[in-house]
Amino acid sequence: MMSEDTRDGAASRTRVAIVGSAGKMGQALIRLVKEDAELELVAVLDQGDPMSALGAYPGAVAIDFSTPAGTLALAETAPGAGVAIVSGTTGLDDAAVRALEAASRIVPVFTASNMSVGVHVLGVLIERAIAMLGPDFDLELIEAHHRRKVDAPSGTALTLAAIAQSARGGDPRLVHGRHPDVRAARGRDEVGIHAVRGGDVIGDHTLLLLGDGERLELTHRATNRDLFARGALRAARWVAGRGAGRYGMRDLVGE
Structure with a gap:
């Protein structure tokens, strides 16, 4: 797990943690967050990194493109850390689905099988x-x-x-x-x-x-994975600071 130093003026930025950082989507997200003046990258986590590290960033949004096991660990940790979830991981098993539902009763949880x-x-x-x-x-x-x-x-x-x-x-x-x-x-x-x-x-x-x-x-x-990453970042901005609940693309787009 690697943490990013807080930058000047970061208080007005949406703080973002990337879960599944070693994958193609994770790498695209890291690159795009660093290019966006409205976002602050606070942590990157991948397989083997302790999800408990999110406890240092209450109010942040964890963007998840990992595995069903990674999503399960995130959903079990985020409520106690006060971290919102934006998850685009697919192929989830019943345990991960139930954990996301339980987490949504405490923190905002945005899920979509496709962030486009x-x-x-x-x-x-x-x-x-x-x-x-x-x-x-x-x-x-x-x-x-x-x-x-x-x-x-x-x-x-x-x-x-x-x-x-x-x-x-x-x-x-x-x-x-x-x-x-x-x-x-x-x-x-x-x-x-x-x-x-x-x-x-x-x-x-x-x-x-x-x-x-x-x-x-x-x-x-x-034709380019960046479209999914940009959609997830748009969702992260939208979900930051919202109340607990389940959200999706229909809420984000308004249709």
Whole structure:
């Protein structure tokens, strides 16, 4: 764990701690915080660093792009430290999800499977398109990421699929790929979801709305990881000083 010295005039800045500092997102966040006069980097933590170090920075915001275990440790520590949470870690297990919920009763907790405002707008467009097109269009979601991504489907894909399920009404089934041993026509109550892994793809998400004689494709493509880091920093500024509770992109963007 490394701490950063407080700089002149830092009292008016949003104090930020980075959890998962050794990863690509952590490195992007550190670089962008240091370039932003409105932010103060107070601590960086990675695997093996004691989360208790956050106790020295009450009122700060911990930005988390780590692992489910890292998120769990942060969620268990932040309430006692008086530190807000902005978490973009995906693939969380039940223990981490429960810990974040418990933490939100004491400190503000902002979570999003994708910190891109554009992805949030994609979700809004999905809701509206499904409502306008009605039940006669089949829904298939395809996501692509780099070869090193561990969780599949991506957290963003699962979030978009949940939006599609809700917009369709009832409880349409999520179908993860289609194995050749399952010889059956596509059900009308399905939302298909498919994960592609390879190369250095940062993140592509497409919802296909497939009708008879026509189809629509709603797509978001990320071309630079900085967009996720900038979204997380925007969330950190927004959540700093707010009351306890659960927050997300809809609160940040206002839609």
